[in-house]
Amino acid sequence: MAVVNKQSKKIPPSNYAIGVFDSGLGGLTVVKELIKLLPDEDIVYFGDTARVPYGTKSSESIIRFSIDNANVLISKKVKMIVVACNSSSSYALEVLKEKFDIPIVGVIDPGAQKAIRLTKNKKIGVIATSATVDSGKYVEALKNIDKSVKVTSVACPLFVPLVEEGWSNKKITADVAGIYLKLLKKENVDALILGCTHYPLLKTVISKVMGRKVALVDSAREVAHQVEKLLDQRKNRKRSKQKGALRIFVSDKPQSFMRIAKSFLGCKIDEISCLKKL
Amino acid sequence: MAVVNKQSKKIPPSNYAIGVFDSGLGGLTVVKELIKLLPDEDIVYFGDTARVPYGTKSSESIIRFSIDNANVLISKKVKMIVVACNSSSSYALEVLKEKFDIPIVGVIDPGAQKAIRLTKNKKIGVIATSATVDSGKYVEALKNIDKSVKVTSVACPLFVPLVEEGWSNKKITADVAGIYLKLLKKENVDALILGCTHYPLLKTVISKVMGRKVALVDSAREVAHQVEKLLDQRKNRKRSKQKGALRIFVSDKPQSFMRIAKSFLGCKIDEISCLKKL
Numbered sequence: 001m002a003v004v005n006k007q008s009k010k011i012p013p014s015n016y017a018i019g020v021f022d023s024g025l026g027g028l029t030v031v032k033e034l035i036k037l038l039p040d041e042d043i044v045y046f047g048d049t050a051r052v053p054y055g056t057k058s059s060e061s062i063i064r065f066s067i068d069n070a071n072v073l074i075s076k077k078v079k080m081i082v083v084a085c086n087s088s089s090s091y092a093l094e095v096l097k098e099k100f101d102i103p104i105v106g107v108i109d110p111g112a113q114k115a116i117r118l119t120k121n122k123k124i125g126v127i128a129t130s131a132t133v134d135s136g137k138y139v140e141a142l143k144n145i146d147k148s149v150k151v152t153s154v155a156c157p158l159f160v161p162l163v164e165e166g167w168s169n170k171k172i173t174a175d176v177a178g179i180y181l182k183l184l185k186k187e188n189v190d191a192l193i194l195g196c197t198h199y200p201l202l203k204t205v206i207s208k209v210m211g212r213k214v215a216l217v218d219s220a221r222e223v224a225h226q227v228e229k230l231l232d233q234r235k236n237r238k239r240s241k242q243k244g245a246l247r248i249f250v251s252d253k254p255q256s257f258m259r260i261a262k263s264f265l266g267c268k269i270d271e272i273s274c275l276k277k278l
Numbered sequence: 279m280a281v282v283n284k285q286s287k288k289i290p291p292s293n294y295a296i297g298v299f300d301s302g303l304g305g306l307t308v309v310k311e312l313i314k315l316l317p318d319e320d321i322v323y324f325g326d327t328a329r330v331p332y333g334t335k336s337s338e339s340i341i342r343f344s345i346d347n348a349n350v351l352i353s354k355k356v357k358m359i360v361v362a363c364n365s366s367s368s369y370a371l372e373v374l375k376e377k378f379d380i381p382i383v384g385v386i387d388p389g390a391q392k393a394i395r396l397t398k399n400k401k402i403g404v405i406a407t408s409a410t411v412d413s414g415k416y417v418e419a420l421k422n423i424d425k426s427v428k429v430t431s432v433a434c435p436l437f438v439p440l441v442e443e444g445w446s447n448k449k450i451t452a453d454v455a456g457i458y459l460k461l462l463k464k465e466n467v468d469a470l471i472l473g474c475t476h477y478p479l480l481k482t483v484i485s486k487v488m489g490r491k492v493a494l495v496d497s498a499r500e501v502a503h504q505v506e507k508l509l510d511q512r513k514n515r516k517r518s519k520q521k522g523a524l525r526i527f528v529s530d531k532p533q534s535f536m537r538i539a540k541s542f543l544g545c546k547i548d549e550i551s552c553l554k555k556l
Contacts, residue, residue, distance in 0.1 A: 050339050051329050056442070061328050061530040134533065161439040164334070172453055179450070252339040255412065 012079040012102060014236050017042035017247070018227060019078030021069040024052035025257075026160075026197025027084030028264035030107070031246065033224035034082075041237070042244045044076045046275075050252035053160055054087040055129020055196065062131060066092035070100055072249065072275065079236055080105065082227060086128055086195050090135035103230055110226050111193050111219030112141035118215040119149065119191040125184040125214075126153040127206075128195030129160070138195055152187045156180045156196075163198045164260060168205065177202070177209045185210065193217045201263065247271040290357040290380060292514050295320035295525070296505060297356030299347040302330035303535075304438075304475030305362030306542035308385070309524065311502035312360075319515070320522040322354045324553075328530035331438055332365040333407020333474065340409060344370035348378055350527065350553065357514055358383065360505060364406055364473050368413035381508055388504050389471050389497030390419035396493040397427065397469040403462040403492075404431040405484075406473030407438070416473055430465045434458045434474075441476045442538060446483065455480070455487045463488065471495045479541065525549040 018034060018041050020027055025047050034043060046069050048054075054062050066088040073081055080103040083089045083096065089106035096104045115124050126138045133155040142151050159180070162173045184192065192214055194200055200218045207216060231237045238244070246269055250257070253274040261269070296312060296319050298305055303325050312321060324347050326332075332340050344366040351359055358381040361367045361374065367384035374382045393402050404416045411433040420429050437458075440451050462470065470492055472478055478496045485494060509515045516522070524547055528535070531552040539547070 050335060056532055056534065057328060057530050058532045061532075130533070157443050158436070158439055158445075161436055165435050167436075172450065172457070175450055175453065252335050254334055254336045254339075255408070256334065 010101060011234055011236055014079065014238050015042075016077050016079035017044040018080055018082065019044050019046070019073035019076065020082040020084050021046040021048070021066075021073055021088070022084040022197055023047070023054035023065070023087065024049050025260050025264050028261060029197055029200050029218070030082060030084040030220045030223050032265055033220040034227060035244070035246070037224045037228055038231075038244070040240045040242065040244050043246045044073060044078055045246070045248045046072045047248070047250045049250045049254065049257070053129070054085060055131045055160065056157060057131065059091045059131070059135070062087050063092045063095050066096060067099065070096055074100065076247070076249070078102065080227065080230065082223060083107065084197055084223070086197065087131040090132045090137040103234070105223060105226055105230065107219045107223055108137050108141050110222035111195065111217055112138060112145060114219060114222045115191045115193050115217045116142065116145045116149065118217060121188065121190045122146070122149045123187060123189045124149050124151050125187065125189035125192040126151060126195050127156050127159075127180065127184070127192065127199065128153070130155040130157055132195050138193060150187070152184055152189060154180055154183055159202060160196065160198045163201050164256065166259070168201050173202065174205050174208065177205050181206065181209045189214065191215045191217055193219070245270045249273050249275055251275055288379060289512055289514055292357065292516050293320075294355050294357035295322045296358055296360065297322050297324070297351030297354065298360040298362050299324040299326070299344075299351060299366070300362040300475055301325070301332040301343070301365065302327050303538050303542050306539060307475050307478050307496070308360060308362040308498045308501055310543055311498040312505060313522070313524065315502045315506055316509075316522070318518045318520065318522050321524045322351060322356055323524070323526045324350045325526070325528045327528045327532065327535070331407070332363060333409045333438065334435060335409065337369045337409070337413070340365050341370045341373050344374060345377065348374055352378065354525070354527070356380065358505065358508065360501060361385065362475055362501070364475065365409040368410045368415040381512070383501060383504055383508065385497045385501055386415050386419050388500035389473065389495055390416060390423060392497060392500045393469045393471050393495045394420065394423045394427065396495060399466065399468045400424070400427045401465060401467045402427050402429050403465065403467035403470040404429060404473050405434050405458065405462070405470065405477065406431070408433040408435055410473050416471060428465070430462055430467060432458055432461055437480060438474065438476045441479050442534065444537070446479055451480065452483050452486065455483050459484065459487045467492065469493045469495055471497070523548045527551050527553055529553055
């Protein structure tokens with residue numbers, strides 16, 4: 001699996017930050033894992049909160065938005081870009097790798113690798129936005145590793161608004177999960193990829209519906225490990241005894257912003273700025 | 279109530295179209311009423327489907343998006359602009375009236391007028407997006423007409439995704455409505471403003487929860503009447519025996535587009551184009 005693009009032979013300064021973008025704030029779950037694993041690295045996060053969600057939009061729009069987001073991060077001096085958004089990773093990864101000369105890391109391959117390691121009966125489920133499911137990228141990534149796995153994918157468009165409404169623990173959410181996950185239970189999957197950055201916040205309710213024996217695959221930690229490996233390979237780690245800084249940029253800052261950011265991250269933020277022009 | 283802006287003394291050619299914009303496709307409910315009332319007029323609709331929804335975003339973004347949308351319509355030669363989106367009507371109406379020299383018609387005042395006519399006990403409810411509720415514009419418009427009315431407003435962020443998922447008639451939607459409408463039932467409102475263009479598609483379930491005696495106020499027809507009145511006042515009606523054309527422009531055309539457009543409009547569309555650059 002090639003995560004390094006062909007053009008990324010030039011190594012940026014190691015004190016440049018790790019760039020992360022997402023359609024909104026969900027990608028902060030990836031930031032949390034990066035901070036745990038690489039505490040001395042600086043991180044620049046960009047959330048396209050003015051155009052969120054991506055998961056209901058067309059591939060053309062998702063690609064266009066992703067290029068805009070990568071350009072924002074490049075302007076903030078980053079040494080690599082983590083595409084935390086599953087919809088962007090599904091449609092825009094190859095375009096971004098062609099277009100930019102720093103490493104681009106997506107979330108699909110790390111999630112697929114972890115699911116393959118966890119499954120015993122070779123029946124894997126994928127839940128994600130409509131865009132991610134329609135792209136077929138998880139199925140492709142899983143089959144690339146092991147052709148014999150059976151993959152069942154289900155789009156769950158209401159999960160994101162339910163999380164953003166703060167209803168993760170309400171009965172309604174369990175009822176919605178019951179409807180969406182019915183087919184996956186019937187198919188007897190034993191590993192379920194949470195293919196959207198919001199879904200880890202629904203782990204409790206999803207686990208209750210699917211049963212304890214089904215492993216829930218959250219790719220955030222996997223992605224952080226891949227970033228670490230890549231930085232080591234490229235001898236591009238920032239070596240410092242100081243804790244790295246986290247800077248967050250968004251394209252819109254609605255009223256619910258801080259509540260949602262807090263539920264995803266739960267740690268100190270050094271700077272938050274809103275870029276109005278995107 | 280001044281719907282004509284100060285600068286709109288210059289009358290555009292009467293064969294110019296009526297422009298309508300919305301954050302997405304919900305505004306087609308207004309188009310439907312315009313076609314019924316003014317069948318010979320041409321209509322140009324713009325839905326900002328690439329940045330939908332507006333109702334969870336900041337007032338600054340809503341204003342910026344609304345100006346973009348009005349400029350798209352102006353470029354298509356329109357003689358007036360109907361702001362079908364409640365969030366845009368709440369935050370951007372005054373800015374648009376300042377900025378453009380054709381009449382701008384919003385949905386808040388027509389909805390408020392109708393609710394005041396329908397209420398008997400002077401207790402009026404408003405359900406809308408978070409942005410519209412937070413703006414307080416419905417309360418302001420209602421109190422401007424009758425200071426003595428009591429207004430209760432509730433944001434219902436899950437209604438739009440439920441409609442777009444095609445779940446309008448599912449039990450889940452009734453359960454969600456039960457939660458959102460609880461306070462309005464307690465307050466004993468007898469007129470309820472459906473303050474979002476998606477909500478008329480939930481009339482059945484909302485009516486079931488609120489009870490038959492509560493009048494549901496859908497401003498689409500009211501807005502169409504205001505457009506007619508304004509065109510007559512300005513002697514700006516297109517007089518033709520031919521049926522007017524409907525042209526629809528969107529900023530993104532996701533896979534679910536046609537299904538959603540059909541459920542809102544249910545009539546012939548002469549042209550649909552996707553403008554990618556917005």
